[in-house]
Amino acid sequence: MPDTIPAPPAGRPRRSLTTDSARFAREVLEPVRAIVGERGLLTDRDAMQPLMVAWRDNWEGRVPLVVMPASTEELAAVVAVCARTGTPIVPQGGNTGLTGASQPHGDDTEIVISTRRMNRxxxxxxxxxxxxxxxxxxxxxxxxxxxxxxxxxxxxxxxxxxxxxxxxxxxxxxxxxxxxxxxxxxxxxxxxxxxxxxxxxxxxxxxxxxxxxxxxxxxxxxxxxxxxxxxxxxxxxxxLPTASATAFLATASPATAVAWLRRAKALLGESITTMELMERRCVDIAMRHNGAIRDPLADRHDWYLMVEIADQGEQAPLEARLLAAFEAGLENGELLDGTIAASAEQAAGIRRIREGAPEGQRLEGASYKHDVSVPVSQVPRFIAEADAALAARFPGIRSFAFGHLGDGNIHYNPIQAEGGDKDLWQSFLPEVNLIVHDIVARLGGSITAEHGIGRLRINEVPRYKSAVEMEMMRRLKRCFDPQNLMNPGKLLPDAG
Amino acid sequence: MPDTIPAPPAGRPRRSLTTDSARFAREVLEPVRAIVGERGLLTDRDAMQPLMVAWRDNWEGRVPLVVMPASTEELAAVVAVCARTGTPIVPQGGNTGLTGASQPHGDDTEIVISTRRMNRxxxxxxxxxxxxxxxxxxxxxxxxxxxxxxxxxxxxxxxxxxxxxxxxxxxxxxxxxxxxxxxxxxxxxxxxxxxxxxxxxxxxxxxxxxxxxxxxxxxxxxxxxxxxxxxxxxxxxxxLPTASATAFLATASPATAVAWLRRAKALLGESITTMELMERRCVDIAMRHNGAIRDPLADRHDWYLMVEIADQGEQAPLEARLLAAFEAGLENGELLDGTIAASAEQAAGIRRIREGAPEGQRLEGASYKHDVSVPVSQVPRFIAEADAALAARFPGIRSFAFGHLGDGNIHYNPIQAEGGDKDLWQSFLPEVNLIVHDIVARLGGSITAEHGIGRLRINEVPRYKSAVEMEMMRRLKRCFDPQNLMNPGKLLPDAG
The missing domain is CATH 3.30.465.10 (Uridine Diphospho-n-acetylenolpyruvylglucosamine Reductase; domain 3)
Structure with missing residues (x-):
């Protein structure tokens, strides 16, 4: 489903570069062409199109020029042209972000500088x-x-x-x-x-x-x-670790998951590379939409952990350590069931469940993506409070939480009621965001743990940061980019 | 021996706060007293004295006031008074630094704010x-x-x-x-x-x-x-690791030490907590000045590694892993001899050698301390080139290198010729610094890996950083501290 499209912030330059196209050609395009050559730029709208759209969202940018420098020297010379002419720049890498940070706005006010040819x-x-x-x-x-x-x-x-x-x-x-x-x-x-x-x-x-x-x-x-x-x-x-072990473990709740994580850290130390939490619905929906995904356990449980550990040394002792931590969890009631992969194929099968959750979710209708973090100790409370608040406001909404428990980073992505009208449910997005993010903030968390602000969260950030912090960010921006030419309208709502 | 005392940088405020002592009392001292109370400040020169001197160097500061707030709120209110009155501040913690960063200058131009009472x-x-x-x-x-x-x-x-x-x-x-x-x-x-x-x-x-x-x-x-x-x-x-193992290993040269480090990382992964390199003279001088220090090996060798690994799990398997890495080093000619501590006492004895090196060095006369880092791959070349350059210029100078090999952080601290005149050798310090640091810079290193710049290196930094980098640092400073009130004359030579 589409995420919110915030309005361009007040401070973003709004002058279209193509209003005076002769001047743009003379002052920007031709100097840039002289630097990067014909291979280093795109001006054709069709050719530029793949760089204008995000893979998940419905933002669509429009620029008069994409520059693809072949070296740092070329890129620097292009930026110097932009600085001289006051031309805003959207830097772009693989264009795989989830927040619109790498897409230009749709009004020809910027050029894109892509690093795709700088790949040595x-x-x-x-x-x-x-x-x-x-x-x-x-x-x-x-x-x-x-x-x-x-x-x-x-x-x-x-x-x-x-x-x-x-x-x-x-x-x-x-x-x-x-x-x-x-x-x-x-x-x-x-x-x-x-x-x-x-x-x-x-x-x-x-x-x-x-x-x-x-x-x-x-x-x-x-x-x-x-x-x-x-x-x-x-x-x-x-x-490079020489051995790794993977487990799929059943647990009663986020609270028991946190309790076992604590035990696992004491027993396994820094060998833990992955500690993913999933609720049952994630497994169900992953299986529903991907026939290759199977539940490795015989019984249904409410919550699961996918765990991987890795280390130097032999495979058998490492598996034995993971098994001992699993058994300690069973003994202490933190875990209910589980399996340790006996082969690389089984490990891949376990990973596939976690990987299948986001794709399955997409096919279930409107959903509300949140990339939040809270202290690990607050994860159970966050999920409980968010679930309760949303259920009270939007009856039938389906909880859908998975994520990196070890970092307190939960992708809390509830899905619309089964069979409900998708457009209607989509219209709830701003209110859902507000409810979830207010709880996150109250628990000392962040409204974006790993995806970043980009355009997606730009208008939400000031609600959750102190005035001092916003001013420090603006000060830093002005200090290094006084013309506000670097990716304007991203990260900071009122830079420039 | 004393390190260099750089002249106060051009940009540092030079107005003594006590020139107009009535005004200082009215605008600074009394408002501060109202915030922190009598227990929260010192104005007596004798009482302030311990905070004015560094434990290793001969800098001595002089300020009219030391403030010791009891809370963040008090500290913030004191800083606000300073901001309003343009009073420069030296923040001070435990005053254990090695670069003069926490000592005030000696001219009553600053006050000290100590965090010693904020200890919850x-x-x-x-x-x-x-x-x-x-x-x-x-x-x-x-x-x-x-x-x-x-x-x-x-x-x-x-x-x-x-x-x-x-x-x-x-x-x-x-x-x-x-x-x-x-x-x-x-x-x-x-x-x-x-x-x-x-x-x-x-x-x-x-x-x-x-x-x-x-x-x-x-x-x-x-x-x-x-x-x-x-x-x-x-x-x-x-x-908290539940097992640890300590070894003292002999190797022929820094190059063989680096080769074994590479092997050890492949075999022991991230369990390696400590990897200290020492030349033979460090062991000799540590033993000469501390009777409790013993060479654990029967034969003399040119270079040594002190290694510690730690992990969760049992002691015996961890020791076996360290032993296997040691034996692999012997087989491949990277190591010549070694011992793995069989008890906590033996481990402490090994650590004592490394800890005794700096103290022993101090008692050997003039020495030249360098806290440098280079890429690990460049450590052998750095030591060889610096040794050669210094030996050629200062016949009889004694090499004395130890440090954190795993980080490329070498405390390269050569000592004056045996029996030479200490004052004469002390006078060579600036030239020794220049020779050593120029080699560090050429090899892509840093002239201060962990101690920082403070006052000690403040006038050397611009030689080794690009004009762009110096300007970025100044810009950042001006952006957050436009009045240049925070620890002026430290880190940046010409801030403000």
């Missing part, structure tokens, strides 16, 4: 366990390059086959292994960034410790392209 | 694995509070019995376990900060994932108190 692996240093890549390298390529050298690049998410690392870093992507390895931010040793004035900041240091001044790279990670364009990164690699 | 543990959340503490809580208190609950707070360093967490975060402290757990930055979930205008930013969120806007806490971590005063933090706790 620049270097890999096996003694330092770092890899240096262009921003446009696809995440999966980095994973595979690392794996071929016996290393792990642990960032992993659904879009990994097409998302680009520059976008992953600009949105501080999370994914299913963040519990153990942290979000994208934790995996960055150094960055190269083109600043809004077209200068290049070379912060591509492959260091794990560097306290020589402000840690400037932190500014650009998660900034959604509003402070500059990440053009390259030096990323940390980890030892 | 505010909350601990065991399901969320977080602890919320005032900035003035001593690091060891946090470690012990966590341990009592079966949790690990992994930040660990020599000064842990007196340093305060606010200072640890403001300097992004590293320590001996950073290889596994990261520096202080990696352990922060949320911060509370008093901004230079006296407003409080409440960013005390206990979340592991939060992509709702710029990650503002990153600005203040490692900023050395130049952008605001950290008043509280929510910190991440980890599972």
């Amino acid at each position: 692996i620049r270097a890999i240093d096996l003694d330092n366990d770092t890899i240096t890549v262009d921003a446009g390298v696809v995440l999966q390529t980095i994973q595979e390059t690392a794996r071929a050298q016996g290393r792990l690049f642990p960032l992993s998410l659904g879009a990994e086959g097409s998302c680009q690392i520059g976008g992953n870093l600009s949105t501080n992507a999370g994914g299913v292994q963040a519990l153990r390895y942290g979000t994208a931010r934790a995996l960055v040793a150094g960055l190269e960034v083109v600043l809004p004035d077209g200068r290049v900041w070379d912060g591509l240091r492959g260091l794990r410790k560097d306290n020589a001044g402000y840690d400037l790279k932190q500014l650009f990670i998660g900034a959604e392209g509003t402070l500059g364009i990440i053009t390259a990164a030096t990323l940390k690699l980890l030892p | 543990i505010r909350a601990i959340d065991l399901d969320n694995d977080t602890i919320t503490v005032d900035a003035g809580v001593v690091l060891q208190t946090i470690q012990e509070t966590a341990r009592a609950q079966g949790r690990l707070f992994p930040l660990s360093l020599g000064a842990e019995g007196s340093c305060q967490i606010g200072g640890n975060l403001s300097t992004n402290a590293g320590g001996v376990q950073a290889l596994r757990y990261g520096t202080a930055r990696a352990l922060v979930a949320g911060l509370e900060v008093v901004l230079p205008d006296g407003r409080v930013w409440d960013g005390l969120r206990g979340l592991r994932k939060d992509n709702a806007g710029y990650d503002l806490k990153q600005l203040f971590i490692g900023a050395e108190g130049t952008l605001g005063i950290i008043t509280a933090a929510t910190l991440k706790l980890l599972p």
Whole structure:
């Protein structure tokens, strides 16, 4: 279903670049063409179309120009042209985001700079366990390059086959292994960034410790392209685990799930890579829409955990450790049943259940997506309060919660009543958002744990942040992008 | 030996606050007294003296007032007085830093705000694995509070019995376990900060994932108190390992040490908490000055590694894993000899060697301390080039390198020639720094890996950072502290 489309914020430039098309051609298009050449730009509306739309939402952008620089130098020169002419820029990577951060607005007020042609692996240093890549390298390529050298690049998410690392870093992507390895931010040793004035900041240091001044790279990670364009990164690699074990466990409630998580951490330490919580309906709906998905357990239960652990060493002792933690959970009443995958195929089957939940949900009618986080200790209360509040207001609404329990990051995505009118239910979205996000805020949480603000949440953010915090964000934006040229109308509602 | 004392930077305020002492009393002292009460301030020079000096260096500050607020509200109100009156502030925690960042200048131009009375543990959340503490809580208190609950707070360093967490975060402290757990930055979930205008930013969120806007806490971590005063933090706790193993291993050179580190990471994964490199002279000098230190190996070797691994589970399998990695190193010629501690006492004995190196060095005459990092792959080259360059320029100089090999963080601290004139050798310091730091920079390193800039390195930093980077740092400073009131003359040579 479509997400809300917030109105353009007051501060966003509204002048169409094509109002004076001769001037645009003279001042922007031709200088850019001279920098990147014919291969480095698109002006044809059909050719640009795939970059104008998001894969999940119904936003559609419209720009007079897409630039695809082949190098940092080209990209910097293009940004310098934009800075000189006051031309707003939407930076775009793989265009797989879920918040509209990488789509232009629909009014020809911006140009797109895509990193898709900047896709070199620049270097890999096996003694330092770092890899240096262009921003446009696809995440999966980095994973595979690392794996071929016996290393792990642990960032992993659904879009990994097409998302680009520059976008992953600009949105501080999370994914299913963040519990153990942290979000994208934790995996960055150094960055190269083109600043809004077209200068290049070379912060591509492959260091794990560097306290020589402000840690400037932190500014650009998660900034959604509003402070500059990440053009390259030096990323940390980890030892590739040699053994892994996967379990599908039944539990009575989010509270018992949290209790077992606590026990599991004490027994399994940092070997836990994945700890996904799902309610029964997620399993039912995943199975309903995908014949390849099966419930591995004989009986039905209300809640499930999908757990993966990984480590160096042999397979058997690792499985034994997971089994011991499972049995301790059964003994203490935190778990009700479960199975540990006996083969790679069985492990894949378990993962498929979790992966099938979002797709199944999409086919069930209107649903309300929330990418929230609360302290892990508050997850049971959050789900209970949100379920109760929504059921009272919207009788028949079907709860649908799954997510990364270990991070307190729940994709709380309730679905319309069975058989209800989809359009009617879609119209409830703003009120559902408000109810859910108010509860999240009261419990000390965040209304976007991993997807970011983009356009989707831009008008909700000020409700949940203090005036001080909003002003600090605006100050930072003005400090680095005083012309408000970098991805205007994203992340901050009234920048510029 | 004393480190260099850089001249006050051009931009630092030079007006003594006591020139017009009646005005200072009326506009600053009395309003502050009204906020914090008699117990919350010091004006007596003798009483203030311990806060004016650094424990290792010979800097000595002089201020007319030390304020010790009891709460964030008091501290914020004091900062507001300073903002209104243009009074520069030196924030101070445990005063254990090594760069002069927490000492005032010696000319009565600043006041000190100490967090020593802000020492409450505010909350601990065991399901969320977080602890919320005032900035003035001593690091060891946090470690012990966590341990009592079966949790690990992994930040660990020599000064842990007196340093305060606010200072640890403001300097992004590293320590001996950073290889596994990261520096202080990696352990922060949320911060509370008093901004230079006296407003409080409440960013005390206990979340592991939060992509709702710029990650503002990153600005203040490692900023050395130049952008605001950290008043509280929510910190991440980890599972407490239940087993650990310690080894003292002999190796031929830094290059063989790096080769074995690579093998050890493949075999032991993230269980490696400590990987300290030492040259033979460190062992000799540690033993010479501390009778309790013994060489655990029968033969002399040129280089050593002190290794610790830790994990959940039983002791015996963990020791077996370390033994297997040791034996693999012997077989492949990366290691020459070694011993694995068979008891806690033996492990303590091994740690004592490493801990004895800095103290032994101090007693050997003039030495030249460098807290540098390079990519791990460049450590052998760095040590070889620096040794050669110094030996050529200063015949008889004794190499003395130890440090955190796993992070590429080497404390490269050569010592004067045996029996040479100490004053003469001390006078070589600037040239030694230049030679060493130029090599570090050429190899892509940092001139301060963990200690920070403070006053010690303030005039060296611009040589090793690009003009773009220096300007970005200045911009950030001006953006958040336009009056240059927060710890002026630290970190940035020409702020304000």
